[in-house]
Amino acid sequence: xxxxxxxxxxxxxxxxxxxxxxxxxxxxxxxxxxxxxxxxxxxxxxxxxxxxxxxxxxxxxxxxxxxxxxxxxxxxxxxxxxxxxxxxxxxxxxxxxxxxxxxxxxxxxxxxxxxxxxxxxxxxxxxxxxxxxxxxxxxxxxxxxxxxxxxxxxxxxxx
Amino acid sequence: xxxxxxxxxxxxxxxxxxxxxxxxxxxxxxxxxxxxxxxxxxxxxxxxxxxxxxxxxxxxxxxxxxxxxxxxxxxxxxxxxxxxxxxxxxxxxxxxxxxxxxxxxxxxxxxxxxxxxxxxxxxxxxxxxxxxxxxxxxxxxxxxxxxxxxxxxxxxxxxxxxxxxxxxxxxxxxxxxxxxxxxxxxxxxxxxxxxxxxxxxxxxxxxxxxxxxxxxxxxxxxxxxxxxxxxxxxxxxxxxxxxxxxxxxxxxxxxxxxxxxxxxxxxxxxxxxxxxxxxxxxxxxxxxxxxxxxxxxxxxxxxxxxxxxxxxxxxxxxxxxxxxxxxxxxxxxxxxxxxxxxxxxxxxxxxxxxxxxxxxxxxxxxxxxxxxxxxxxxxxxxxxxxxxxxxxxxxxxxxxxxxxxxxxxxxxxxxxxxxxxxxxxxxxxxxxxxxxxxxxxxxxxxxxxxxxxxxxxxxxxxxxxxxxxxxxxxxxxxxxxxxxxx
Numbered sequence: 001x002x003x004x005x006x007x008x009x010x011x012x013x014x015x016x017x018x019x020x021x022x023x024x025x026x027x028x029x030x031x032x033x034x035x036x037x038x039x040x041x042x043x044x045x046x047x048x049x050x051x052x053x054x055x056x057x058x059x060x061x062x063x064x065x066x067x068x069x070x071x072x073x074x075x076x077x078x079x080x081x082x083x084x085x086x087x088x089x090x091x092x093x094x095x096x097x098x099x100x101x102x103x104x105x106x107x108x109x110x111x112x113x114x115x116x117x118x119x120x121x122x123x124x125x126x127x128x129x130x131x132x133x134x135x136x137x138x139x140x141x142x143x144x145x146x147x148x149x150x151x152x153x154x155x156x157x158x159x
Numbered sequence: 160x161x162x163x164x165x166x167x168x169x170x171x172x173x174x175x176x177x178x179x180x181x182x183x184x185x186x187x188x189x190x191x192x193x194x195x196x197x198x199x200x201x202x203x204x205x206x207x208x209x210x211x212x213x214x215x216x217x218x219x220x221x222x223x224x225x226x227x228x229x230x231x232x233x234x235x236x237x238x239x240x241x242x243x244x245x246x247x248x249x250x251x252x253x254x255x256x257x258x259x260x261x262x263x264x265x266x267x268x269x270x271x272x273x274x275x276x277x278x279x280x281x282x283x284x285x286x287x288x289x290x291x292x293x294x295x296x297x298x299x300x301x302x303x304x305x306x307x308x309x310x311x312x313x314x315x316x317x318x319x320x321x322x323x324x325x326x327x328x329x330x331x332x333x334x335x336x337x338x339x340x341x342x343x344x345x346x347x348x349x350x351x352x353x354x355x356x357x358x359x360x361x362x363x364x365x366x367x368x369x370x371x372x373x374x375x376x377x378x379x380x381x382x383x384x385x386x387x388x389x390x391x392x393x394x395x396x397x398x399x400x401x402x403x404x405x406x407x408x409x410x411x412x413x414x415x416x417x418x419x420x421x422x423x424x425x426x427x428x429x430x431x432x433x434x435x436x437x438x439x440x441x442x443x444x445x446x447x448x449x450x451x452x453x454x455x456x457x458x459x460x461x462x463x464x465x466x467x468x469x470x471x472x473x474x475x476x477x478x479x480x481x482x483x484x485x486x487x488x489x490x491x492x493x494x495x496x497x498x499x500x501x502x503x504x505x506x507x508x509x510x511x512x513x514x515x516x517x518x519x520x521x522x523x524x525x526x527x528x529x530x531x532x533x534x535x536x537x538x539x540x541x542x543x544x545x546x547x548x549x550x551x552x553x554x555x556x557x558x559x560x561x562x563x564x565x566x567x568x569x570x571x572x573x574x575x576x577x578x579x580x581x582x583x584x585x586x587x588x589x590x591x592x593x594x595x596x597x598x599x600x601x602x603x604x605x606x607x608x609x610x611x612x613x614x615x616x617x618x619x620x621x622x623x624x625x626x627x628x629x630x631x632x633x634x635x636x637x638x639x640x641x642x643x644x645x
Contacts, residue, residue: 014579018321025328028343035338042609043601046335046342053328060321067317076578082373083574090366090567093550097560106550110543117376117539128540132547144204146555 010075011068018061022054029054085116101151106133166507172209173511176216177518183217184224185534186541188372190237191221191421192584195481196360197545199488200552207489208504212511214485218478219271219461219512220519222421226263226454227527228534230256236534239421239457242429246442246449253445257389262447263454264523265391266403270455271516273407274414274462279509281415285470286498294602295614299623301595304417304473306630308585316631319585322576326589327596329354336598349561356484358553358562359569359590363583364477365549366570369542371577376538390524391447399451402432410456414463417588420476421457421464428456462512469493469505472595477584480591488556 032047089109096105107129114125140146148154183194195217202210225240230247243263250259292300308323309316332343333353344350391399406428413424432452433442442449464475465482472493474480486493497505522530553566573583600611607613615621 025343032342033340035335035340039338041605042607043337043604046338046340049597049600050328050331050342053324053331057321057324057328060317060324063317064321067315073580079374079578082376083370086370086373087571087574090571093567094564097563102550102554102560106547110547113543113546114539117373117542119537119539124540128543132544133551136547136551140551140555144201144555147558148554149558149560 010073011065014073015061015064015068018064019058022057022061025054026051082117086113089113089116097149097151101153102149103133103137103153104151169209169212169507169511170514173212173216173514174518176213177220177515177522180217180220180515181224181227181519181522181530182533184221184236184240185227185530186536187228187234187236187534188368188375188542189221189545190225190364190368191218191239192360192477192481193364193368194221195478195485196357196364197548197552199357199360199481199485200555202485203488203555207486207491208507210489211482211485211491211504211508214482215465215508215512216515218482219458219515220522222457222461222478223264223267223271223454223519223523224530226267226450227260227523227531230259230263230450231531232534234534237421239425239460240453241422242425242453242457243450245429245453246444246446249443250445250447250450255445258391258395259445259447259450260523260527261389262391262395262399262450264520264527266399266406266451266454267458267523268516268520269403270407270410270457270459271461272513273455274411274459275509275513275516276462277411278462278465278512279506282466282470282505283498285466286495289470289495292495292619293617294599294606295617295620296623297595298599298603298614299617299620299627300471300473301592301599303623303627303630304467304592305589305596306627307417308588309631315580316635318581320631322581322583322585323589326586326591327593329359329586329590330593331597336594337601347561349559353594354565354590355556355562356590357488357556358565360481360484360587361549361553362566362569363573363587365545366566367573367577367583369545369549370570370574372538372542395447399448402435402448402451403455405431405435406452406455407459410459411463413456414460414475415466417467417473417475420478421460424460424463425453425457428459429453458516465512469497469508470495474588474591477587480584480587483591 029047029050034045034047089112093105093109096108110132111125111129114128115122119125137148141148147158150158179198180191180194183189184191195214198213198217202213205213221237222239225235225237226243226247227236229235229240229243230251233244233248235241235244247259247263250256305323305327308319330353332350334341334351341351409428409431410421410424413427414420429449429452432448433439436442436446436448438446438448460476464479467473467475468479468483469486470493472483474483483493491497491501491504549566550563553562554560556562573586576583576586603614604611615624
C-alpha cells in the first residue's frame with residue numbers, strides 16, 4: 001500500500017506546499033484594507049496584485065504536477081548531520097545575539113560549525129572563531145563606522 | 160574611461176578587488192554572485208563610482224577564475240565555468256594543464272574586452288531609445304525580463320517561473336506606494352519600506368550555498384599538478400580565433416538578454432564551438448576550441464549583462480542583479496538619465512571593468528598555480544568565515560538585526576528550494592522586477608483610465624510583450640514543431 005502511494009505523495013508534496021502557500025497569501029490579502037476609490041482611481045486596490053500573483057502560482061503548481069508525472073522528481077537523498085546541525089546553529093544564533101552579544105554568537109556558531117563539519121583541530125577552530133569576528137568587527141567599526149547592537153562585549157567597548 | 164588611470168586609489172582598489180575576485184572565483188560554491196552579495200555591505204562608505212567598480216570587477220574576475228579549478232580539479236569555481244571542465248580537465252590529465260589555462264586566460268580576456276567595447280557603444284544608443292519609454296513600456300519590459308527566467312538553465316521553466324512569481328510577491332511586502340496600505344507586514348514596522356534586497360540576496364546566495372556545501376565536506380578533489388601556464392602557440396591561435404570571435408558575439412548577445420548570464424552563454428558558446436568545429440570527435444577529450452568557446456562566451460556575457468542593468472534597470476544576470484542593488488543603494492538610478500547626469504561615473508565603471516580584464520589576464524598567466532592552491536582550503540574552515548561575513552554584512556546595511564534574521568531565513572528557504580530542484584536566481588530577479596511590474600502597471604492603468612488593453616496599442620510595449628511570450632513558450636513551440644516533423 002505504501003509503495004503504491006509513495007510516488008503519488010512525492011508528486012503532490014511540492015505542488016501542494018506551493019498551493020497551500022498561495023491560498024494562505026490570498027486569504028491574508030483578502031483581509032487587507034480597501035483604499036477609498038478617490039485615491040485608487042483607475043488603478044488597482046492594493047490587494048489585487050498579490051492575489052493575481054498567487055492565482056498564477058496556483059496555475060503553475062498544477063502545471064508542476066503534470067511535469068512531475070512526466071518526469072518524476074528525484075528521490076531526495078537526506079543530508080547529513082552537518083546540514084541539519086548548521087540549520088540548528090542558525091536557530092541558536094538568534095537567542096545568543098539577542099540576549100548575550102552578536103560577536104559572541106558569531107564566534108560560538110563558527111566554532112561549533114567547524115567542529116560539526118569535521119575539523120578535528122580544536123585549537124584551529126577556536127582561533128578562527130575568535131579571530132574572524134574580531135577582525136571583521138574592527139574593520140566595520142573603524143573603516144566603515146558601523147555600530148553593532150548592544151551586548152556584553154559591545155557595551156564594554158562602546159562604554 | 161581613461162580617467163580611471165588618473166585615480167590611483169581606484170587603480171589600487173581595482174587591483175585588490177581583482178585578486179579577491181579571482182580568489183572568490185576559484186573557491187567552489189562561492190562564485191561571482193555570492194561574492195558580490197557578500198562584498199556589497201563593504202562598499203557602503205565608498206564613493207559610488209568606487210563601489211560599483213568594485214562590484215563590477217568582482218563580476219569580471221570571478222567569472223574568469225572559475226576556469227582555474229575547472230581545469231585543474233574538474234570542479235568549476237563558478238557555474239559559468241562548468242562547460243570548461245568538459246575539455247579543460249581531460250586536457251590537463253594529458254599533461255597539458257598549462258596550455259589549457261593559457262587558452263582559457265586569453266579567450267576570457269578577449270571576450271571580456273570585446274563585450275566592454277560593445278557596452279560602450281550599445282549602452283548610450285539604447286539609453287537614447289529608453290528616453291521614449293513610459294509606464295506601459297517599462298511594464299512590458301519588466302514582464303519580458305521575468306519571462307526570460309523560464310530559460311535559465313537550472314530549475315526548469317515551471318519551477319523558475321514559480322520562483323520568479325514568489326520573488327515578485329516578496330516585492331509587495333511593505334506599504335503599497337500609492338495608497339500606503341500595509342501589506343504582509345504582520346505588525347512589523349521595520350518592513351514598511353519593504354524587504355531590503357541585500358539581506359535577501361545574502362541569504363539566497365551565500366547562506367543557502369553554505370548549507371549546500373555542508374553536504375560536500377567529505378568529497379575529495381583529484382588535483383592535477385601543473386608547471387606553468389603557457390600562452391597559446393601560433394597553431395593554437397590558428398585553431399581557436401574563429402571560435403573566440405564567434406563566442407564573443409554569442410556571449411555579448413546572451414548577456415544583453417535579461418536574466419540570462421555567463422552560465423547560459425558559456426554552454427551555448429561551447430555547443431556552437433563544437434557544431435562549427437572540424438574536429439568534433441576531439442570534444443570531451445581535450446579540444447582547445449571547447450575551452451576557448453566556453454571561456455570567451457562567459458566573459459563576453461559580463462559586459463553584455465551590464466547593458467540592460469545600467470540602461471533599463473533590468474538585471475542581465477544574477478550578479479548584475481546585485482550590481483543593480485549596489486547602484487540603487489549608492490544613489491545611482493539605473494536608466495537613461497544615468498547616461499546624461501552621471502556619464503563620467505558610467506565610463507569610469509566601464510574603464511574599471513576593462514582594467515580588471517587586463518589584470519586578471521596577468522594574474523591568470525603568472526599566478527594561476529598560486530590561486531589554484533586556495534581552492535584546497537578545507538570547507539570546514541572556509542564556510543564558517545563566510546557565515547561571519549554574511550551575518551555582519553547583512554547587519555551593516557541598515558544596522559538592523561531584522562536584516563540578519565531575513566538573511567538566515569532566506570538561507571534556509573534558498574537551501575530547501577535548491578534541494579527540490581528550484582533555482583534561487585529567479586527569486587532574486589523577481590524581487591527586483593516586482594516593484595517595476597506593479598508600479599508601471601498601476602501607472603499605465605491611470606494613463607489609460609483603466610483600459611489595460613491599451614498597453615497593447617503601444618508599439619514598443621507590444622514588442623516587449625511578444626518577446627515575453629516567445630521567452631515563455633519558445634522552447635515548447637520548438638519542441639512541438641520538431642515532434643511534428645519527426
